[in-house]
Amino acid sequence: MSCCAPGAEMALDLGSAASVLPSSQEIRLASRSLGDDLRQTDLSVPMVHCAACIRTIETALAKLDNVEGARVNLSTKRVAVRWRGDKVPPFVASLGRLGYEAHLFAAEIDKNDKTLAELIRAVAVAGFAAGNIMLLSVSVWSGAEGATRDLFHWVSALIAIPALAFAGGIFFRSAWNALRHGRMNMDVPIAVGVSLAYAMSLYETINHGDHAYFDASVSLLFFLLIGRTLDHVMRERARTAVKGLSQLAARGAMVLRGDGARHYLPVGEIEPGMRLLIAAGERIPVDGKIIQGASDLDCSLASGESTPKNVAPGEVVQAGVLNLTGPLTIEAMAAVKDSFLAEMVRLMEAAEGGRAHYRRIADRVSALYAPMVHLTAFVTFLGWIVATGDWHRATTIAIAVLIITCPCALGLAVPIVQVVAARRLFENGIMVKDGSAMERLASVDIAVFDKTGTLTLGQPRLVNAGSIDPGMLAVAGGMAAHSRHPFSKAIAGFAIPGGQLKFDAVTEHPGFGIEATDAGSTWRLGRRGWAGWKTRTGGEGKHGYGGTVLTRNGMIAACFVFEDALRADARAAIDQLSDAGVPVEMLSGDTAAACAEVAKSLGVDDFVPCLLPSGKLERIETLAKVGHKVLMVGDGLNDTPALSAAHVSIAPATAADVGRNAADFVFLRESLLAVPLALDISRKAGNLIRQNIAIAIVYNAVAVPIAISGHVTPLIAAIAMSASSLLVIGNALRLEGFVRHTPAETVADDRHSNNGGWAQL
């Protein structure tokens, strides 16, 4: 890694630093067969940035035995490796040696990609048709007459057929779906308007009439499809970025059979009573009881506790917990479907009801708009019949009303603003799942934060580095580099680069600490009771974090005090939220003391400690019952039900998989200022959407009387439609200029480089 500046992906190191390489069995499990013994594995490689990266990776992988070829996709930051044979080539390891972190990526054939392809094809066809028909229409408008005009109309009619069938199909299907379920959406007036316009124009053409609206019906489809495609691309981009993050849930586990044989089984096939080997750095796949081994567990994602937990045989562990230091043998107590993780998913699905009630602004508007438009057209028709008794004239004018009111601007008014807003958020490292999330975020009136991993980083930070003898700190740093325990990592940050310290032997004692020998003296770094075996201090020390010490031959040489590091700009983010009229509350599964400390330093007045996942859920539901629109910000498995119960939810990129999927927004950078920024942009987008809808309505107020009075010609319809669309798009683009400067950005970037450094230790 020489060429590339650290990007937003660096923030992900926070989460992935503790993970181990996926085992070859896991890779085999995640690969898919291409037939004929050929298999393909998709890896997500977030650090690919340039041509040099592509070449390095592709040549290195192609050199491995049994590898047919590798292809880097720079846009999605993925590598597809095709290989054959029984043995899995060591591609993750060789990528690791090159300095690229690779994560397994489940290759799914998802329907979303197909939707995008269909949309783009539809845009292409509609664009082709609209261009050609417009060309012919211009000739008609400029005075083509008689047989020439008829010829042009016939050719237009022919071009319009495939466009309507193919590009219009998207709207017709959606409109039909809505009508079948007794609902109204924007696609209903579109479908009705477009098909009636075509039918009438065809009738006119057959009867040598001079007004045909082929250009209007096709260019309407073209404009609307552009809006829809942009919207889809934006969401797709956010979705792949979120999915590309490292996989946190275990995919499979090494099962130890009675006869000593080892098998790697997919998580779904693990049954209660099986014995599982969990290496250091792996996540525990199912709830189980420890039979053998001692280690430290990182429960921060599962329970919200920030201090790593020490475990010994006989204790019960939850699925989703990360094993930090030593190998463990556990006996599965539940199948995956009954495990903690599955329980969270169940709670989450049960809670999802609340959000489903939300109806998007566009749908609410169209529920009023569509009936009104159709009623107006119908009344116009009746009026002209009564006034003139001319059926043909009445029909023509009624259809002209439908065409002029066809919600071209209205159909663009909402998605275009949301696309621009999503882009602004994306530039700031925030992913939005869909447009409705922004509408919901704009309306929140209370924010609820989880503590561990959200307000704090869930990573300990050494607080008394200044008062420790630098020599001792260097020794401790050198030793700590050998362990993946969070405390060790915090200390290792202070190691002297270059590392002139050479120990003869370094061993890690899971659950206790690290021991190193060096020129006759024995150094120990770890729990007070174990490391300082000659000093009688008794107990585990008075500090909240147990009391970690460095000892030389049993005598204490240095004490280390840790605290959970606050997320960058947490305080500023909370102040900004309060200024924006959103009070903040903190919910945590951690102890009252730990919560009080964080709450005090952040200026949060309301907090509830020691909550179970269902407790968080209840709290959110209580708030919602009183009429609050709750924003939930959380990262843990235990927050997942609360995330989906809330009106809208935000999760950091380091959150558990399920949490990320449940959340509406995911922010990739470390700074918590992402939350107020997202709120700000969403509110501004909400204003622009309202303005756009107002513009569209004003346009109708002006154009409809002209149409009703029978003065609309195809030329006027084309100009009015394009002008209103351009106006709406122009208004949406104003969002780009709104919030150009965000002081958080530079700060956040500095932090990243720090973290990148830490994570690579």
Next chain:
Amino acid sequence: MTTLAYLIPGTLLLGALGLSGFLWALKSGQYEDLDGAAERILLDHNDKPEG
């Protein structure tokens, strides 16, 4: 009028040719990795797209 009889089909044919070219490019995966394509121009021996 006679000029139109061959000019219009000609225009449409050329337009359709462009359209089918675009659809083919889309289908053969040339829009899958736009960033990568921009960078790959700097690499030697790598000018064949893979299906």
